[in-house]
Amino acid sequence: MNCAAVLSAIRAAGTARVTELVQATSLSRPTVTAAVSTLMADGWVEETEAPDLDLPRMGRPARVLRFRADAWHVLGIDVGPHKIYCAVADLSGRVVAHARRDVTAASTHAELLDQVEATMRTALDQVPITAADVAAVGIGTPGIVDDRRGAVVQAPSVPGWSSLELASLFRRGLDCPVRVENDVNLAVMAERWNGTAGDAENLILVQWGARIGAAVLVDGQLHRGAHGAAGEIGFLELEEEPQGVQADGLGPLESAVGTAWILRRARSLGDDESSDAAAVLAAAAGGDPRALQAVDEACARLARGLASFVSAIDPELVVIGGSITLAGDVILAGLRRHLGSRTLVEPRLELSRLGDDAVALGAVRLALADAERRLLDVYATPLPVEHP
Amino acid sequence: MNCAAVLSAIRAAGTARVTELVQATSLSRPTVTAAVSTLMADGWVEETEAPDLDLPRMGRPARVLRFRADAWHVLGIDVGPHKIYCAVADLSGRVVAHARRDVTAASTHAELLDQVEATMRTALDQVPITAADVAAVGIGTPGIVDDRRGAVVQAPSVPGWSSLELASLFRRGLDCPVRVENDVNLAVMAERWNGTAGDAENLILVQWGARIGAAVLVDGQLHRGAHGAAGEIGFLELEEEPQGVQADGLGPLESAVGTAWILRRARSLGDDESSDAAAVLAAAAGGDPRALQAVDEACARLARGLASFVSAIDPELVVIGGSITLAGDVILAGLRRHLGSRTLVEPRLELSRLGDDAVALGAVRLALADAERRLLDVYATPLPVEHP
Numbered sequence: 001m002n003c004a005a006v007l008s009a010i011r012a013a014g015t016a017r018v019t020e021l022v023q024a025t026s027l028s029r030p031t032v033t034a035a036v037s038t039l040m041a042d043g044w045v046e047e048t049e050a051p052d053l054d055l056p057r058m059g060r061p062a063r064v065l066r067f068r069a070d071a072w073h074v075l076g077i078d079v080g081p082h083k084i085y086c087a088v089a090d091l092s093g094r095v096v097a098h099a100r101r102d103v104t105a106a107s108t109h110a111e112l113l114d115q116v117e118a119t120m121r122t123a124l125d126q127v128p129i130t131a132a133d134v135a136a137v138g139i140g141t142p143g144i145v146d147d148r149r150g151a152v153v154q155a156p157s158v159p160g161w162s163s164l165e166l167a168s169l170f171r172r173g174l175d176c177p178v179r180v181e182n183d184v185n186l187a188v189m190a191e192r193w194n195g196t197a198g199d200a201e202n203l204i205l206v207q208w209g210a211r212i213g214a215a216v217l218v219d220g221q222l223h224r225g226a227h228g229a230a231g232e233i234g235f236l237e238l239e240e241e242p243q244g245v246q247a248d249g250l251g252p253l254e255s256a257v258g259t260a261w262i263l264r265r266a267r268s269l270g271d272d273e274s275s276d277a278a279a280v281l282a283a284a285a286g287g288d289p290r291a292l293q294a295v296d297e298a299c300a301r302l303a304r305g306l307a308s309f310v311s312a313i314d315p316e317l318v319v320i321g322g323s324i325t326l327a328g329d330v331i332l333a334g335l336r337r338h339l340g341s342r343t344l345v346e347p348r349l350e351l352s353r354l355g356d357d358a359v360a361l362g363a364v365r366l367a368l369a370d371a372e373r374r375l376l377d378v379y380a381t382p383l384p385v386e387h388p
Numbered sequence: 389m390n391c392a393a394v395l396s397a398i399r400a401a402g403t404a405r406v407t408e409l410v411q412a413t414s415l416s417r418p419t420v421t422a423a424v425s426t427l428m429a430d431g432w433v434e435e436t437e438a439p440d441l442d443l444p445r446m447g448r449p450a451r452v453l454r455f456r457a458d459a460w461h462v463l464g465i466d467v468g469p470h471k472i473y474c475a476v477a478d479l480s481g482r483v484v485a486h487a488r489r490d491v492t493a494a495s496t497h498a499e500l501l502d503q504v505e506a507t508m509r510t511a512l513d514q515v516p517i518t519a520a521d522v523a524a525v526g527i528g529t530p531g532i533v534d535d536r537r538g539a540v541v542q543a544p545s546v547p548g549w550s551s552l553e554l555a556s557l558f559r560r561g562l563d564c565p566v567r568v569e570n571d572v573n574l575a576v577m578a579e580r581w582n583g584t585a586g587d588a589e590n591l592i593l594v595q596w597g598a599r600i601g602a603a604v605l606v607d608g609q610l611h612r613g614a615h616g617a618a619g620e621i622g623f624l625e626l627e628e629e630p631q632g633v634q635a636d637g638l639g640p641l642e643s644a645v646g647t648a649w650i651l652r653r654a655r656s657l658g659d660d661e662s663s664d665a666a667a668v669l670a671a672a673a674g675g676d677p678r679a680l681q682a683v684d685e686a687c688a689r690l691a692r693g694l695a696s697f698v699s700a701i702d703p704e705l706v707v708i709g710g711s712i713t714l715a716g717d718v719i720l721a722g723l724r725r726h727l728g729s730r731t732l733v734e735p736r737l738e739l740s741r742l743g744d745d746a747v748a749l750g751a752v753r754l755a756l757a758d759a760e761r762r763l764l765d766v767y768a769t770p771l772p773v774e775h776p
Contacts (some may be wrong), residue, residue: 100729146399225703242728308693308696312697312701314612315614316615
């Protein structure tokens with residue numbers, strides 16, 4: 001128990017002297033010193049090499065202790081129908097390695113799972129750690145997720161993905177806690193942690209790429225909804241006649257504004273140069289009139305759906321993330337103009353500064369919570385320490 | 389302080405013996421007895437006339453004490469562009485008198501305020517209490533409300549109503565706390581308190597009459613939004629071209645589905661008998677085909693807007709209140725059919741059992757919170773008791 005208290009104090013402070021730990025924990029100096037010895041022997045704490053030079057040196061300088069964030073690692077994995085992204089992070093949340101893989105030919109969920117495993121191996125191969133050094137895993141997936149069971153409940157965009165007991169499958173291969181969460185919910189956690197969201201308590205994140213989803217923060221908390229389906233903007237039906245899920249698994253709105261539509265629309269306007277959607281978005285950022293028109297039409301359609309979300313939730317901030325951000329401020333200007341008179345009050349509108357890895361970062365954040373629990377559990381129980 | 393603790397314990401228990409109050413407060417018996425004497429002298433507590441007959445009678449029966457809920461009263465006032473409803477309730481929330489007035493000719497906010505005052509007087513005249521016996525007032529109003537300032541910020545449906553310092557105006561006439569809240573927000577509080585909402589933690593209440601508004605509960609808490617504008621469904625723009633606020637002050641969706649539209653539509657379908665919207669709604673409940681068609685078309689339009697709110701929030705329950713409930717289950721069946729494939733998950737759908745007075749009931753609930761604070765303040769401070 002004393003070790004856990006001292007460890008928490010060192011983590012909170014970053015670096016600390018024994019005197020400071022005595023103050024922070026209200027434990028006696030001998031108790032703190034003994035705990036520090038145990039934590040150093042177990043590899044969680046080390047002496048820093050740079051003692052504070054600002055203090056006058058009298059006698060032996062006091063030891064400065066530091067938490068070894070690299071003693072254990074977590075994985076954050078973004079599993080999508082178009083790409084897999086795996087980040088390896090230390091216990092401070094710093095990403096030390098990552099691997100990315102485009103998914104094109106995964107026709108079954110088994111194939112997709114094989115590709116996830118391969119991506120994970122590629123990421124782990126870059127660092128001198130093994131699967132046994134993984135303290136916890138977070139996984140982001142499209143669709144509606146039962147977060148307690150760690151299972152995908154509904155995922156129209158990935159064939160065979162629905163009803164998958166994702167967390168159980170991963171736990172079999174990795175002997176550690178595995179959590180599964182909707183990908184856009186993870187992206188909004190990453191925004192709060194590291195992104196543009198800052199201290200906005202009520203916000204909508206729209207993750208806009210080939211697919212489109214939204215996540216909702218209410219009073220600083222992720223709002224999952226009664227069935228985990230809050231923010232499913234991609235399946236909004238804007239027209240009088242419902243369109244339903246499309247043959248390619250896309251919802252009506254994502255089918256009407258996703259990057260695949262933008263590419264098709266730019267081509268139909270005579271853009272023969274852009275090889276893919278990313279090229280169209282870059283061309284729009286560069287002022288190409290055909291690309292600009294395609295992007296603007298998509299903004300007009302998205303604004304119709306977004307306006308109803310804004311009316312329901314009245315957020316202070318809307319953050320736009322995903323690959324659409326390749327078009328830059330053109331997106332903000334277009335959305336602002338088309339949202340215009342559609343809402344009674346106007347939220348601030350910003351582009352995400354997180355790139356391709358927002359979901360994986362959020363998954364790292366999710367895994368860190370489990371890792372922290374495990375770390376404190378090591379010393380909270382009277383069992384012999386087995387790890388690391 | 390002891391009086392406040394004993395008073396709280398009696399209120400919580402309903403009725404209580406001194407022995408039970410000693411247990412509940414952890415105060416000594418003489419202290420509790422002294423506090424009870426003070427509370428009886430001040431009029432907050434009385435002996436009930438029915439001692440418990442189940443207990444064997446040995447010696448003098450123990451006194452059974454009861455909180456005098458009628459010692460003080462609160463007002464809940466619904467101020468709308470079409471009607472004013474004032475409820476007088478005792479401290480248990482029981483409505484002891486009410487007055488209702490249709491508003492037709494209020495062209496200025498000053499005229500509307502005069503009518504509010506007249507309605508208030510009519511309600512108070514029915515009971516033997518004066519304005520000085522009013523402990524607190526809650527007011528519901530359409531529009532966006534700054535609840536801390538008690539001011540209306542934006543109210544397109546009432547001419548001259550925007551920017552009104554409503555709470556300040558009322559506090560001048562009544563020497564008690566006055567709170568102002570959006571009317572539909574109050575209706576949802578009434579639903580949670582006394583209505584069909586039960587223990588649903590995530591719900592949308594749609595208040596549907598001449599106007600239409602919605603209120604949102606997230607995790608059991610009223611979600612006001614960053615600007616107090618969450619749930620403004622009446623101003624949703626469903627079409628590609630925004631319609632804006634109509635000449636009559638109605639928002640685009642309320643103009644397209646409100647009871648005035650339903651009346652016009654029934655007439656255009658050949659209904660010459662219905663004298664007003666209420667008659668059309670009653671005819672629909674009775675199976676009249678023209679009324680049914682008009683109501684069904686309105687349900688189809690509302691379902692389009694409601695589906696986007698459901699997608700954003702994913703509530704477990706949607707409650708439909710307001711005068712539209714005169715049409716009964718026809719509304720639920722119509723909304724269910726038209727919501728159909730428009731949302732990924734289906735919330736439960738229920739009609740409000742609260743009638744015309746839902747907003748006033750919510751306003752009573754709001755005022756009771758202030759009255760309770762005042763009641764405990766009487767004994768929490770060392771000042772001499774001045775009231776009642």
